[in-house]
Amino acid sequence: MPPGKYGMQEEWEKEGDQEILMDFLLPNGIFLNFLVSPNDTIKTIKKMVWKNARNEALFNGLGDPEGYVFTCINQTAVREELEEESRRIRDVRPFMCVLRLVAREGDRVEKLTNTQISLLIGKGLHEFEAQKNHEVNEFRSKMRSFCEEKAQKRQGLPWQQWMEYSFPCDLEPCSAKSKNKKKIFINVKFEASDYIFSCLRNDENPQLTMVHHSTISKYQEEQGRMCNHIYRSCAMSRPPPLPQKKQNTSSLWAINKPFNIHLLQGSRVNADEGMKLVVQAGLYHGSELLCKVVTSSEVTVCSEPLWDQKLDFDINVADLPRMSRLCFALYAIIEKAKKPRGTKKKNKKADCPIAWVNTMVFDHKDQLKTGEFLLSTWPSVPDDKSELLNPMGTVEKNPNVDSAAGLLIRFPNILPHPLYYPPLDKICVTEENGETVFANKEEYTKLKEIMDNKNHTEFFEDEKELLWKLRTDIRDCYPESLSKLLLITKWNKREDVVQMVSLLESWPELPAIHALELLDYSFPDPAIRSFTIRCLRKLSDDELLQYLIQLVQVLKYESYLDCVLTTFLLERALANRRIGHFLFWYLRSEIHVASVSLRFGLILEAYCRGNIHHMKVLTKQNQALVKMKALNDFVKSGSQKMTVEDLRLCVKQESYMEALSDLLSPLNPSVILAEICADKCRFMDSKMKPLWLMYRNPWPHADMLGIIFKNGDDLRQDMLTLQMIQLMENLWKKEGLDLRMIPYGCLSTGNKMGLIEVVKNSDTIANIQLNSSTSAATAAFNKDALLNWLKSKNPEDKLEQAIEEFTLSCAGYCVATYVLGIGDRHNDNIMIRETGQLFHIDFGHFLGNFKRKLGINRERVPFILTYDFVHVIQQGKTNNSEKFERFREYCERAYKILCRNGTLFVNLFAMMKAAGLPELTSFKDIQYLKDSLALGKSEDEALKNFKVKFTEALRESWKTKVNWMMHSLAKDNRP
Template identity: 85%
Template sequence: MPPGKYGMQEEGDQEIMMDFLLPTGIFLKFPVSPNDTIKSIKKMVWKNARSEALFSALGDPDAYVFTCINQTAEREELEEESRRISDVRPFMGVLRLVAREGDRVEKLTNTQISLLIGKGLHEFEAQKNHEVNEFRAKMRTFCEEKAQERQMLPWQQWMEYSFPCDLEPCCSPPECGSVKSKNTKKIFINVKFEACDESFMLQQDPQDFPVALMKSALKKKATVFRSVRQEPEDYTLQVNGRWEFIYGNHPMCQFKVSDRSRLKPQNTSSLWSINEPFYIHLLQGSRVNADEGMKLVVQAGLFHGSELLCKVVTTSEVTVCSEPLWDQKLEFDINVADLPRMSRLCFALYAVIEKAKKPRGTKKKNKKADCPIAWVNTMVFDYKDQLKTGEFLLSTWPSVPDDKSDLLNPMGTVEKNPNVDSAAGLLIRFPNIRPHPLYYPPLDKVRILKSDMEKNGDAAIVTKEERMKLKEIMDNKNHTEFFEDEKDLLWKLRTEVRDHYHESLSKLLLITKWNRREDAVQMMSLLRTWRDLPAIHALELLDYSFPDPVVRSFTIRCLRKLSDDELLQYLIQLVQVLKYESYLDCDLTTFLLERALSNWRIGHFLFWHLRSEIHVASVSLRFGLILEAYCRGNIHHIKLLSKQNEALGKMKALSDFVKSGSQKMTADDLKLCIRQESYLEALSDLLSPLNPSIILTEICADKCRFMDSKMKPIWLMYNPCTQEDMVGIIFKNGDDLRQDMLTLQMIQLMENLWKKEGLDLRMIPYGCLSTGNKMGLIEVVKNSDTIANIQRNSSNSAATAAFNKDALLNWLKSKNPEDKLDRAIEEFTLSCAGYCVATYVLGIGDRHNDNIMIRETGQLFHIDFGHFLGNFKRKLGINRERVPFILTYDFVHVIQQGRTNNSEKFERFREYCERAYKILCRNGMLFVNLFAMMKAAGLPELTSFKDIQYLKDSLALGKSEEEALKNFKVKFNEALRESWKTKVNWMMHSLAKDNRP
């Protein structure tokens, strides 16, 4: 094709004749559209090549790449297959297909991963950060080793991984007892010594890690070579490049033993020997924006989790300018020797009104909060345990003015703001306290103070009164704030806590004085002999209040006991608490990747939970690196996930199309768009992101529509791949679905707890998944309708529809003729009880008749959870929802089968509610812990412990079961007595909806 003729594309969609040279020696010629992508053209090549000779010699399309001569007369490889041919603009209309070789395969993989995770891998390299580079290298090795292990699985296990069954959870076979069986099979372990070419195969009991393994290895080496130190504490085990003590069973069977003395440079001083105050220099600021006539001040605080280690230090005031100069030494009231390993330095930059007389009664501290500008956090030690030295430019995060919060934000990220060109900066300098590096002492130094611990703790004389007081503190599950005498008692009796109240570990950790190295070391030493916590109790220890690496390592050791189903149940929270980690390489990240690469379903949801927040600047780097590692460990999953990602892109395009249209936009316009070949292809034949066990085969354009609500959700229907009904999903663009996800997760957890107690309340925790910035998918619950529609269709006007008590029962009768009606009413009764309790406990707001639905089988369920934890909607300052939960007389009418004197049925309903509530109260701390772990998510109605107080009150934490039930009965009667207010609210909602333009 002559060069000038390529300009034909600008005349419209006129096709262009292209030549294709195949590596088999075959020449193809056919027309393409200027808007065709490289990917779609490659598909056409394979389609046309099927009828040609040597087609069988062609491999998978991904193994090849097109090359062309571009407009600058250079040979170009077209790696990015999403480009259109009109964007490529080859000099001649010729594309050559060549096989990928060597780094070409790597380039393809990198391109695919970049497109999939929404972040170019070159951004990681551009960081020029040693921690990033080491983490990438280590995680790549770890994940690729996992992939190789997976390929070595027996065929049955490989099939179970590759094609997981979506089965109902079932009970595992009973254990034979806690005592180890004499017939327990031993496993062979390969142990290699550092700086030694020899390795040994040891036969070891799986339960004997780690000390027994270390002793066996040292004994073996001593007999073969020479006498060596026999103390296991003098050595460490290396697993996949990570130096650590191995707690409990470890899935890997290859270990490397290293002399601890080789781990750190020899010319270092002990950090614990430096009894000098810790200090830094604040040099200057940059890009500071504040009003003239104000002064700039910086606050600096040292934190360990949520605990302030010493007094906050405040700088002098300087005049407002873009680059304010402080050049001031900030000395903290804590010695270098007492700095805990996870010391976090938090800064707040704010402006104050230039000295003017304050009105009487004005608190001094209010002056400091005049105008918060920015905050930033950084660690005192680097990722290699070394005390930081030298200058650091900290790119800050903008402060959100809030009278309820302090200026310092210790819960915030330690990542710098990546928007360095616009964010305010603080230049600080860590001093060179000694001429050589200072490291935090390794774990084996814990034994130095062991004798002190025995003297002050284990050997302490305990009185009967002290034991009774301790029991009182431990029995109160809601007791997390302590008086000084209680703290002293807990610390004195710490071994009693370990031996008799081991599940209350968090209380002991909270009162530990981490700013005293003796106490910190004794706590770490005590933790090494602590019994494992049940996994659901261990979750609490992932909060930012417990940052110590020994604590977090212990926590992960406990979480290893979670089954895959249990891990999936808590995966949302585990992803959120990654935001509290101070370094990229941490036990939680390794644990999640390990489990994701061992269970395809866990990998699927881990991917989407991370991918949905890749746009968040504070976690973009961390989440991007974990996503890259997962993709490298499961190359085959990339293709499936990319297909889902492509489909979501088309769904967003459909949503934008509908939103951009005029009010005359119809469902037919949407259907016409979906029928385009590019949309049909992208939206068909993919695994559902909501449930990867479901294949969305062929989209049925005729059944698709958009909904008449503010965000115009797209309703997509798929033809079944089996004899089942059609599958429906709703794509929502413009709403943050993470709160809905959290609420539905809690409803699912409630249902699981009830079922364990033999109570099946027929809940419908439908699928919901956030897939990106304010967008995601919701499962369509088939054969269901809203109460509003049912009432509206049975009445002549919206004003009277909400008061028609027969509407629901008549609708159920029409859907369930004859003997089916009793079962439908039972389903309604059970599910209504479940949702009454669930919505009360979670404080679900905005409960109108358009977000309560009923299935034709009788199951009632709630949708749209935009408000929870008691954040009820208000109109003109008036609370529109004045009942604890929704229990209207038309609900009671159905429960009583339409008979007003059928009190037996209603009392049974009341018993269901009370029984369900008592079960939740017994598991109250689990719900509190899970909500607490979600503080990092940034949900508007869940940002602090204060927001969780509603949950503690509704679950009556700290009260007896009798007191809790008494309180619930009062709420139950109130909901029934005041239900007329709900009906008025529903009527107003229906009228407002009908009058909407």
Template identity: 55%
Template sequence: MPPAMTDILDIWAADSQLSNEDYVTVDFLLPTGIYIQMEVPREATIQHIKLLLWKQASTYPLFAFLGEMESHMFECVNQSAVHEALEDETRRLCDVRPFLPVLKLVPRNCGRAERLNSKIGTLIGKGLHELDALQDQEVKDFRVKMFRISEEKMQRVQMMTWMEWLQSCFSPQLENGVIDGLQEKLFDGALKVIMHFDQSQVRMLLFSSFPFYVRACVIGKDTPHLTLVHCGMVQAMFEKELSAIGAVVNRKTSNPPLPLPPKRRGPSVSVPGRLGSVAPAPEPVQVRAGLFHGTELLCKPSVSTESSGRSEHVWNHTLDFDIAVCDLPRMARLCFAIYAVMDKVKKQKSTKNGSCHHYPIAWVNTMVFDYRGHLKTGDNILHCWSSFPDELEEMLNPIGTVRTNPYTENATALHIYFPEYSSCPVVFPPFDKVRTVTIPGLKEIMERDPLSQLCENEKDLIWTLRYDCRENFPQSLPKLLLSVKWSKHEDMAQLQALLQIWPKLSPRDALELLDFNYPDQYVREYAVRCLKDMSDDELSQYLLQLVQVLRYEPYYDCALTRFLLERAQTNRKIGHFLFWHLRSEIHMPAVSVQFSLILEAYCRGSIPHIEVLKKQVEALSKLKAVNELIKLGTIKNARKTKEAMLTKEAMLTCLRQTGFTETLSDLHSPLNPSVVLSGINVEKCRYMDSKMKPLWIVYNNKLLGGDTLGIIFKNGDDLRQDMLTLQILRLMDLLWKEANLDLRIVPYGCLATGDRSGLIEVVSAAETIANIQLTSSNVAAAAAFNKDALLNWLKEKNSGDALDRAIEEFTLSCAGYCVATYVLGIGDRHSDNIMVRSTGQLFHIDFGHILGNFKSKFGIKRERVPFILTHDFIHVIQQGKTGNTEKFGNFRQYCEDAYLILRRNGNLFITLFALMLTAGLPELTSVKDIQYLKDSLALGKTDEEALKQFRQKFDEALRESWTTKVNWMAHNVAHNRS
């Protein structure tokens, strides 16, 4: 896409080849109603511009009514469509990034709270007015609670000494000696951060409650079943696969008798449209509904009757659910699927049922109980989703979000009515009200991996021996939870009582309990209590997954959200990555509101961090503007080498502009907040020759002894899969080191920062295998077969003892990456995706294909080896001596030891990938994808059997290494031609 209007000032300020003028035209709107258009210096500060405006305004009518210049400030509409107050008047115009070059002069009469709201809205990329406008009581209640918690936190900060505050925010980076040195230099006394909130926004919300547990006891076993009565209509419009549907949810009961709502035509949303040429007459439409707890179907799904019509579909049919109201679990969700029934019509998305085909139209989910534990009542309009995941059972999508589609204009609207059950809310009972309601084979079951299914007999056995499980297999809690009859309130009550005495799990084991299969509130609270034992470093290791499982939380205010906010606000490094993990996905409709609320809460409790993060956001915006400019230039000047050089010069000219250099300098690196990017080295910057034209940005870094530091900015590529793979590599490195095996892994930094954009760390003093081979031969086709090239390159970089150390580094790292790439099924391993540092460390980059998704051409797999182990690698490992079997034997032993260590942690890897299932990664969409890990780690087999399998793969990689060489030759030739 061409640069957006939001980047117009950046382009004007940056690209001197497009315009050599030193001024830009800005429209000024005065509070007196006067409009002034004038040219101002593009590099001028806001304060300077205000002086120029004041001089010009003195010649216009009503100037006397303006008053003092200091009592006014500028306001603009920024790139996020948010009103931003330009309080910092030292900023330059080219750094402000207004949507249009229009500045409004306003009196400085807004309070501190309003100014803070403006900053937060700008920072998170979503105006708080959007949250203010949401007519959702849950959103309002969550924000009120977070206001109160943030205010209490800031009051505690007020009471800290400056040293206490410094240690609480920066303890991971400061040692005692550093603190003592700072204490001598800084002033005596207390450093206080004071925060005030507008008290008008804080209010108490009181709810009356109906004792649901009393009704459950009265109704008992004879409780009539839950029913769903459809009394609605559909106006079909198959071209857009959306329609308006009405439904009524009701429970039949006889003690006391509550009448069903009268049969009436339900409310509906009419969607203008036409039938088009899909069919001569509209197809019949049905609605399927199911009750789920996690992925467990609580009872048989119910289906409405078929409804046909040319312009609308109407039905009046009762759907019965074979479950008593008192047996509904707290986290039960009602899942709907809307579909057309087409007789003998073949459609790509259709599913065959008898002689008919069901064509999915839309799906939507909703909780049966709201966030307060109240049984839902009244009208609910659920705007559906039209994107169906693959392989859905019954076309219902229980793992999908319970949030409705925010894009209501083009979404199917499902109207549901929950009738009043009582004059008071029906509340799910608290724990203290329900807790009074009342092995060799087991060991084998408990040791299975998380992907293993339990049969009904095994579930019954586990539940019967639940107290034995607590005593002997406490880590087996997930399997016990899968054995609970969630449709029986007696089992739920006993489980909740058992949780109170269950031993604490290790944080790593507790992670599994946050999976979608365990939605129970008490279970998730128990899991979070276990996570509180995590160190900050360990929490940072798993933060990526913990952010993703927020998607599984049906309510905004939950134990996991509070835990993440609490830890983030007490450790700035955790807060930094929590901010970016949330902000990078805020564009996704399903989590937009949820992640915005958490970001707002974090900012309010971490006010000193706002300016630091804001600087990073502004720097990334500048890089995006440069990237868009390059894309325009390279598209326009395709296949013209001279013009391409001009495009690079335009990039460097852009980066030399004062507005760019100031924004891009002296900021904390988003990749690592402990690193300060001091000054950009423009002459060493460039863009890379791939489709999305990534920027290669080089910094001079004073803190690294004058060494340069490189980062790659990508715009147009989804880096989240790379980020996940590198996180797992980092974890493997940690597990190996815990077992006293250091395989010299290089898990470089990678961070997604927005919609298909992010940063990658440049590893210093490293070259690709392709470049090393190509420099040794003038013929690209022959380069891949030169087994001496890699060893000779290491000899050039190292001599004497340094060469021996480099070869040992190569041997260890090659073993680590052979095992890691095999276990993770990393594909597309050509010679440009494997690099070597001058110190000998080998490492892999670019993880676009994982979990066995290997590339193929003309139906033939291009990669036919389980991992890369070529003869030139072995040549280095054996120090260039063919008969050096001892060195090769050591290498093979490293590989086997590393593999067995990963096997012992197989459940952890499966859990981490399972927690990422809803992230939307292209090669991680279902449990079937994770099955690859189970197979590669040979879970379910003994160590001897697994080691035998790995040795076979090792020999296969060695035997078939010539195919790798052929692939590398083809890659080198293709790359050389391009």
């Protein structure tokens, strides 16, 4: 009997890869018959089915492959669904060589989608369900409805809007004064359509304008049909909303009793014997302490210490602001310790900090909490400079409940029924009560002085009284100084809160760059958050992308899952695929961080449900990253010295070639990484053995594309620095100054893992100097090395343009590295392209954290401007002062533009405090930036200071050369 019909048991037992003829029955009436290998997986066979079916007349009746599953009759004569697609057909062993394809329906689609989302976001959805948390359940239900509704609307978009979503234009900024307005025509042809769609974009109007389209492509029809099928199936399986109980309620403002909580006991506490355990508790509104910190009694160290003590706070329940946060610190003190002379009594605290935890006083439904709560704490990091309480920290409990110390507390039942904070519409009463504020000329002069000083954020009591007295004048004359008024508002006094919230209702909308400041954890009130998002809605897609890193970080300050910032980001991400791409990766890269894993995981789930097709693109990228990590582990863990050839052999394996080829670059979703070129791939010599991966460019006659995969280094600080350099370049270009910067792509994709764009045709200054010198000791002092290298790469008429490129880019990086305080600037992390552009790489130190060795500061110049740089700028002529003065003018002009935008840079860095970067944890770390941008000083004063720094950098450049010499000597491995 021939293979492929009956008696297949013997065929499956045969060894080897002898192909077997199989029949395939498809749901739209197509019958296929072709050979497969017994070692082929179900997934591979499904791809073969779709490939063979493309030539059939009824192919367009098929939807997406993932909407179908194979069934067969197994060896026990039972119908089996082949859900696990990684199985080989040899292991399935169907009784007859017939596979039937059936559409997934109902909960099968839901299960498949859930599995795919879990794998993609790196967190099982069952973990959300296991929370058994009403807030989590309500947020998931609300966001799912919101995102799926957006997805349904997107399917019905007209062509123009659908194109804007799917293929957002990425044009460089240009000066508003430019007379050369550009018109860009875009032609798009779909594989499954014979028609061409054309659209037009102007510099003046960045939106796409439809020029012509013939018909809707089959691609969009199929996409819409498949999405509708998935969404209908998911909607059928969605659980009904939780029933709402009607209860008698009372307003919080009717309770004029002191607020208190009951500290019951601890659990799993680990501390040395001979010590006493103490709990400190503080009520905060953002960064403001609402009343005096309360300290518990001391109890003897044990695993489950018992306090059973009421902690009274010096604030009435009626005066608790809506975003009141209760912060706890558990610490141990030495019993009967003798204090050194001169030690103040208050220093008795915290001989040994153990843990901290925060919780909100109100729940997510505005109800004052009642009953017992077991708070799973976070371990404290001993630091003499930090306070015990951590109001900036998360309000999430530590998910490591089995090992983390716990605190059991009880909120009192003040009344037999729930107490609610009044809603905003009841808070916003009219403030105008007939009283007129009279201020004298001296007070108005003082107000102007405070408002004009952008660096003025700490106030004396008389200044606070003045600001509060003239708050309506601030609204009318200085609306951009809203943050100063919010900082001096007494949030522990409900009358002031009412007046501030009411005033906010009539506050004029702020420019987005000023509104960003209000997302700091110091301003948690819901009215402020809503006002801020209202201002941010004016951001264009390009501007939103520019600030997206910060917007994701300040999500960590949010006290509840459902917040206006989350909804805003999801809404914009679902309206622009490029925003969605980067929102996904910024969230996905921190899914391993316990304090945000729940929040970020829920947002990722919502985004995936709102964009099933984008989820497939992201899954392909994620699979490629998994393979890259496997390759990197292979290189680093080899028992013997690995060679580049070993790596290339591995890449050439079918599973690696398939996973690493044909994907959109995570660094830039507008770039296609076609086939990986195994023979061009290598690993680098540094400690973490980064992979250097090269790809063929799908466009004819285009250069190859390269990416570097790093595993073991935290790339987030590099991401932030490159974002700032990109922002600087945008600001300069808008002023008509193009300094030829190279803010290359950099993306963190996981825990100490990420990608960096390869800047082709470039080399480090160290290599250029070493290759042109006979001795490493003299290489750094060879002033002709750079100019000669540029001459060799740019013969005759091209040299002048290369030197101009060098001059412009050198000016840009001098200013950028000075303003950002970039450290560790040796000749191996400054590079030059063959076209002349200079650029910096590796930003491990910034904000003035310069590298030291043996306690000595090795970097003693404000920025790198060596005489060999000047030699290139002056075209090798010592008397060419005109060229150098033009370079100096570029620097000064660039610096003045940044100073005018100084507040924006300070706000963006302040928003990054939540990221946990070692060199950016508090406002003190940002002081360097305020000083370098001369915040609070006039433009003339700022420029005068910069000129001093410029002269210093040039005069002291010999110290840089000595540092470079030491680096070259350490690096040189020539015989």
